Amino acid sequence: MASFDRRDILKGAGAAALATATGMPAFAQSGGRVVVGTWGGDYARLLTKNVEDPILKPKGIEVVQDQAGDAPRRAKMVAEKRLPRGTVDIQGLSAANMFEMNEAGVLEQIDYSKLPNAKNLLPTMKYPYGMGHIYSGNVVIYNPKIISPAPKGFKDWLDPKWGSKIGFIDIQYQSIFIAASMAATGGKDMNDLEKAKEVLLAVKKAGARVYPTNEAFAQAMKNEEVGISAIWKARVVQWQNAGIPCEAVSPIEGIPTYVSGFVIQKNAPNKDNAYAYMDAMLAKAPQEAFAVDMGYNGTVTGLNVDPALHKRIGFTPEEEKTLKDLDYAFLAKNDAAMKEWWDKVFKG
Incomplete structure (x- = not known):
């Protein structure tokens, strides 16, 4: 939820300029590649394990992870706003930071008709500018x-x-x-x-x-x-x-x-692949796997989570009534x- 300061903006602008000037492999190529901005550590590893390797790679989609903290990634998104093509297709952010980036005018408004698995997405996790992945x-x-x-x-x-x-x-x-x-x-x-x-x-x-x-x-x-x-x-x-x-x-x-979600940059080079990545995250198997591997609740209905695990990571029906989305x-x-x-x- 942290904001970013002027130094973050300058770092992001510098990274964007360097990628443009040197031809670094930051731009996703159409028809088979998607660049994903995400935190490092367990989240990145579990995206590879549960989403990228089992679902996207068999479809011939090459995934490149742009790992960094959310502040420099948000700064880079803002710095690249003027470019016709950004360097990242889909970004992982908290719900608060998704809101902030939408206010900054850098996000695609989600066409949920392109996400077949979104039919199971909890209504509270369906934002106009992004979707909740885990909470x-x-x-x-x-x-x-x-x-x-x-x-x-x-x-x-x-x-x-x-x-x-x-x-x-x-x-x-x-x-x-x-x-x-x-x-x-x-x-x-x-x-x-x-x-x-x-x-x-x-x-x-x-x-x-x-x-x-x-x-x-x-x-x-x-x-x-x-x-x-x-x-x-x-x-x-x-x-x-x-x-x-x-x-x-x-x-x-x-x-x-706390909602961890994903958004698509307005100037994403490969929006079709960004939608494919987003839809894969909403599939039943990876949603269940994240509950086991990371201890977060899935954002789609119909999941088969062990009752003992759900008791540890989830909430009772009475507690669910007291969940409060942030302002x-x-x-x-x-x-x-x-x-x-x-x-x-x-x-x-």
Whole structure:
């Protein structure tokens, strides 16, 4: 959900100019090639394993992954806006960043008639400018050995009584603002930034810790340096699988959703192949595989997910009623101010 700054824009513009000037293999060729912008690590590996190798390669479609963080990739999309042909066909972004890129005027409006598998796509995952691929919800994570009684929601997480056992993940600052606002308003408002700041300053004064990455926080949980925070439920499952002592609680204030989706650039060289890639991600087999491999919920109906796994990664029918999509327009408008306060006041 992070925004990008002027340095990201310059990097993106430089990369676009270099690709154009040197003839680097960034442009997808028609009839058999597609360039996919995605995060590296597990996501990229699982796209290859579950989508590209079993579905697209047998059709003769060559896939080239453009791996980078979302900020430089978004910067490059904006920098290439003036070009008749961009260097990437399809991009993986969070729902918030999909909204931002649509506002920037760089996205194709999706023709769902070109996606046969979209007939099974959940209505909430069908955006005019992109589609949801996988999703999870923001839950409270805690170590029962350290935190007792079990928390019930965000208000319990953000209780100063836990002192230095409260953990924050720096890159999740938007989610933290949302959770703090919900904690302060009993779940009635995700966007009350002033009340959120009051809650956060109270736990800062109590000694709450900030970790730069998900991985750094996971290590702190493993070492029992911290005992309570909030994170996507899928991440809790991954950490449980890695032997980190933690449990998940769906917050009583409501469950903010995280959607990882894909969009097609307006100036994509190979839009047909971009649609083919997008449709392949919505097929039953890869959707089920991502649930097993990554701990995220699929975005299409009719999946056959083991009940024990669904209990760990999914939500009960009652909890599903409390899932809350984010206010992407509000986040896009206020992201810079949120980040500035987070860096200068909360972390300062």
